Amino acid sequence: MNIIIGTDKVLAYIHEGLKPKVVHRDVKSSNILVDRQWNPKFYVAPEYACTGMLNEKSDIYSIGILIMEIITGRSPVDYSRPKKEVNLIDWLKMMIGNRESEVAAYPKLPKKPASKVL
Incomplete structure (x- = not known):
């Protein structure tokens, strides 16, 4: 923070x-x-x-x-990930669209943000 x-x-x-x-x-x-x-x-x-x-x-x-890097623990662009996950913003939009935003939060965060906040 x-x-x-x-x-x-x-x-x-x-x-x-x-x-x-x-x-x-x-x-x-x-x-x-x-x-x-x-x-x-x-x-x-x-x-x-x-x-x-x-x-x-x-x-x-x-x-x-x-902020998205910090919350997700991911780099903005990561070519080691599957094609749909390379671009952080595209991946995050997909996760939110699939109602999986809570999964997008970095697992080691002491407190996960609420889905609505994400």
Whole structure:
């Protein structure tokens, strides 16, 4: 939860608290370091900071993917899985469509989110 809440706070701050606002452009699990209390520390490659190719909506989409990674324990793309399970979002949509969202939650989570929340 610290990773999710901390990431959300950072994005809210850089999108709304800074003038001019800043777009991270590369929010993903491999660019977030954590301290001993699981608080996120952001990293961004310099080449992304200069491109201007993405906007704040891409940051918001990316945090959604990060949350799904944490909840499911899966990578966004995993070619070692069966074809229908390679893409995390497609797999999760299928699980929800089949009313199996509770199965999608990572088994080691201390408390599984309710199906409605997922």
